[in-house]
Amino acid sequence: MIALPARSPEGVITSEGLACDLLCFATIEQYPKLVRAFKNAGFQMAIDVCGVDYLEQMDRPLPEGVVATRFEVVVNLLNMVKKERVRIRVQAGTDNPEVASLFDLYPGVEAMEREAYDMFGILFSKHPDMTRILMPEDWEGHPLRKDYGVGRVPVQFKEAPGPR
Amino acid sequence: MTDRIRTAPRPDLLVVETSEGAQGLQSRSETSKDELGREVGSVLRVSGLTLDPNDVDFDRQDDETMIINMGPAHPSTHGVLRLMLELDGEFVLRTKPVIGYLHTGMEKTGEQLTYTQGATNVTRMDYVSPIANELNYSMAVEKLLGIEVPERAIWIRMMMAELNRIVSHLVWMATNGMDLGATSMMIYGFRERELVLAFFEKTAGLRLNLNYVRPGGVAADLPDGWQDDVAVICETIDARTYEYDQLLTGQPIFRERMVGVAPITAEEAIALSVTGPVLRSTGVAWDLRRAMPYLAYDQVEFDVIVGTYGDNFDRYAIRLNEIRESVKIVRQCLDMMPKGDYRVQDPKVTPPPRARIGESMEALIHHFKLFTEGMQVPVGEVYSAVESPRGELGCYLVSDGSSKPYRLHVRGPSFVNLQAIPLLMRGGSLSDAITVISTVDPIMGEVDR
Amino acid sequence: MALEDLQHNFLTGRIEDLVKWARRASVWPATFGLACCAIEMMAAGAADYDLSRYGMEVFRNSPRQADLMIVAGRVSQKMAPVLRQVYDQMMEPKWVISMGVCASTGGMFNNYAIVQGVDQIVPVDVYAPGCPPSPETLMHAILTLHEQIRTGEIMKRRESGTPTHLGHDNGNWTPEVPVSVRLGTPK
Structure with a gap:
């Protein structure tokens, strides 16, 4: 487990994560500053950004002091020199989730943030191109939300033999 | 809003x-x-x-x-x-x-399937290298479960992953050749691919979408006489790479379209989160097999191939040489394959042997529970990554303690690498656009998932 | 009698049989690779399986030059209108093979994103099972189609009505308007 980098915002709660060197919990306000501190500390690459909808898991186990919200944005950063991985879990809000975009720091998150918007409806402010990416343009709803149905069509076998 | x-x-x-x-x-x-x-x-x-x-x-x-x-x-x-x-x-x-024309909703479907069934789902993402997907998913599940797979399973996985890397790069060589008008390369690439796929079919029962690597180990042990098959594969592929070399590398038309076309710098590639051969072509020796070893990659010898200029030709040369490195790793697996179990003997994770089901009530119950309910995975979240032929393939898995993942997210390397295309194409001619798409090598199943 | 002694070689037959024979022997597929099955379709065209034995090695990139659309892979809601457009651009006579379970029924992906069977968008002649079908299965499907062409009628345009497996009284079938395209949001 590594320490938080210099000039991290105050009040960031850290813990030991599974298969990563540091797991941080940030609020919406702390998030951009924290990522900037990590970038200055040598984390060159934002390897992954994704959203999670915890609609049915509002009482999930979190370290003390973290206020759980319905949506989380999970960011994985990579330090290619020291070979360290850091995971940041941002509590992104419940009703109208919106967090700052990391595009200024890591231009490579552009597509991943668009995907999180498309699938969960999480907005990323200051993102240059906040559009859908995977679903058709006129689609309604955000499919990976827990209150969105799977869209399963009941299967009916035609000319199937009757029950034995 | x-x-x-x-x-x-x-x-x-x-x-x-x-x-x-x-x-x-x-x-x-x-x-x-x-x-x-x-x-x-x-x-x-x-x-x-x-x-x-x-x-x-x-x-x-x-x-x-x-x-x-x-x-x-x-x-x-x-x-x-x-x-x-x-x-x-x-x-x-x-x-x-x-993008999105192949969006399959696999992350949503993954939430409906149990951990046991999940490998069938993820294997269809990157259909050119299915083993990498299964491996990535299985490793994430195993990290959540906190189990260690037996030594033999590790080596079988490593060998299959490298054979799959060979197949993937062969398909790339074939399609890249076809895009540039070298139709013979297309025929050759698919010819050699059949050789490896025949071995896959013998081992796992299918040619693509194997569902062979599963949480807890692999689905079946290697077939009898596998050493001979693998030795033939190694020998043939190794010799044939020199044929491809002769066919393409010095070819004037091929060089015209590859050398110096669509370069990218290391800074740009890192800023765009690009991984895999595209990143290595810029001179950054970043390969997860070497940098953050998983399986038994720290026990085998191989070289990480890097380029210098980050152009189309470097990306071609890296893939060609990676086939040779993979052959090298497969040969070492052949020599060093340990004996033992090919999966964890934990009835909560893997099904009991077929023979025991007939005689033991307990085994039957375990078998039934595993295939109806699936395994219970402790609460937690994990991000685990492997080096697929296209770059870092990551899996973010959230478990709520039930037998189905609460959230399954896959970081597809093609999806991220695709962002480099506007940069690579800028200023080039329209015909170079074809080579750019080809050398970035996006697999759309993985882009759209 | 040697062949060179023959002054005139000729065959006789009904025009219908000749047309069907000619059509059957040169079905040109359109490249419509979507997913996993596309790789197997390419393998079927390559060295080991060699589709050119059936006069089919010419995969046409332009739908206007193609007779057969092999829908190789899962069809998403976003792709459905494109697929229909490509089909509409093909000249008559045209045939469709639905390759793999995803194209035929949606396969294991019974969810919001995938069209549950490409026969909701275009009429299908032959369904090839498998996930993905091996090149042999695809070749069997192709030979089945050849047999259909050989024994079918030449002047009959593709009906805008019901595909055979649904029976003729099924009023829900309107393939001319792509019904499942943009199904909208499932609730």
Whole structure:
């Protein structure tokens, strides 16, 4: 487990994560500053950004002091020199989730943030191109939300033999 | 809230069923300076969004350029990739990939399937290297479960993953050859691929979408006489790579279209989160097999191939040489394959042997529970990654303690690498666009998932 | 009698049989690779399986030059209108093979994103099972189609009505308007 980098915002709660060197919990306000501190500390690459909808898991186990919200944005950063991985879990809000975009720091998150918007409806402010990416343009709803149905069509076998 | 989402400037365009409105490339008059800078890639060279005015040809008018559409049913886009290109004569100014034409909802389906069934789902993402997907998913589940797989399973996994890397790069060599008009390469690539696929079929029962690597180990032990098959594969593929070398590397037309075309620098590649051969072509020796070893990659000898210029030719040379390195690893697996179990003997994770089901009630119950309910995975979340033939393949898994994942997210390397395409194509001619798509090697199943 | 002694070689037959024979022997497929099955379709065209034995090695990139659309892979809601457009651009006579379970029924992906069977969008002649079908299965499907062409009628345009497996009284079938395209949001 590594320490938080210099000039991290105050009040960031850290813990030991599974298969990563540091797991941080940030609020919406702390998030951009924290990522900037990590970038200055040598984390060159934002390897992954994704959203999670915890609609049915509002009482999930979190370290003390973290206020759980319905949506989380999970960011994985990579330090290619020291070979360290850091995971940041941002509590992104419940009703109208919106967090700052990391595009200024890591231009490579552009597509991943668009995907999180498309699938969960999480907005990323200051993102240059906040559009859908995977679903058709006129689609309604955000499919990976827990209150969105799977869209399963009941299967009916035609000319199937009757029950034995 | 809605004013922050970009909508199509002309919603009437959506009346055409195949138009995707704001997802496509907008005309210049409707594009702000920031967006233009992003599309030409100039934001990557400076920190923040301060643009170099010389870099963005902002003063061009709409009627000087032309926006054309390429795909999603275009033969050289390797599947259903759609690109919108802004052309000045024959030269490409701006490019925008429009994706989602193969969006399968696998992350949603993954939440409906148990952990035991999950491998069937993820194996269909990157259909050219299914083993990498299964491996990635299984390793994430095993990390959540906190189990260690037996030594033999590790080595079988490693050997299969490397054989799969060979197949994947062979398919790449074949399709890349076809895109450049070297049709013989297409025939050769698929010929050698059949050799490996025959072994896969013998081992796992299928040619593609194997579902062979599963949480807890692998589905079945290697078949009798596997050493002979693998030895033949190694020998043949190794010899044939020198044939490809002769066929392509010195070929003048091939060199004209590859050498020095579409270069990318290491800074740009890292800024765009690009991994895999595209990153290594810029000289960054970043290979997860070496940097953060998983399986038993720290016990075998192989070289990480890097390029220098980051151009098309480097990306070709890296893939060709990676086939040879993979053959080297497979040969070592052949020599060092340990004996023992091919899966964990934990009845909560893997089914009991077939013979025991007939005689032991307990085994029968375990078998029944495993295939109806699936295994219980402790609460937690994990991000685990492997080096797929296209780059870092990651899996973010959230478990709520039940037998189904609460959230399954896969970081597809093709999805992220695709962002380099506008940068690589800028300033090149339209015919070079074909080689750029080819050498970035996006597999659309993984892009759209 | 040697062949060179023959002054005139000729065959006789009904025009219908000749046309069917000619059509059957040169079905040109359109490249419509979507997913996993596309790789197997390419393998079927390559060295080991060699589709050119059936006069089919010419995969046409332009739908206007193609007779057969092999829908190789899962069809998403976003792809459906494109697929229909490509089909409409093909000249008559045209045939469709639905390759793999995803194209035929949606396969294991019974969810919001995938069209549950490409026969909701275009009429299908032959379904090839498998996930993905091996090249042999695809070749069997192709030979089945050849047999259909050989024994079918030449002047009959593709009916805008019901595909055979649904029976003729099924009023829900309107393939001319792509019904499942943009199904909208499932609730």
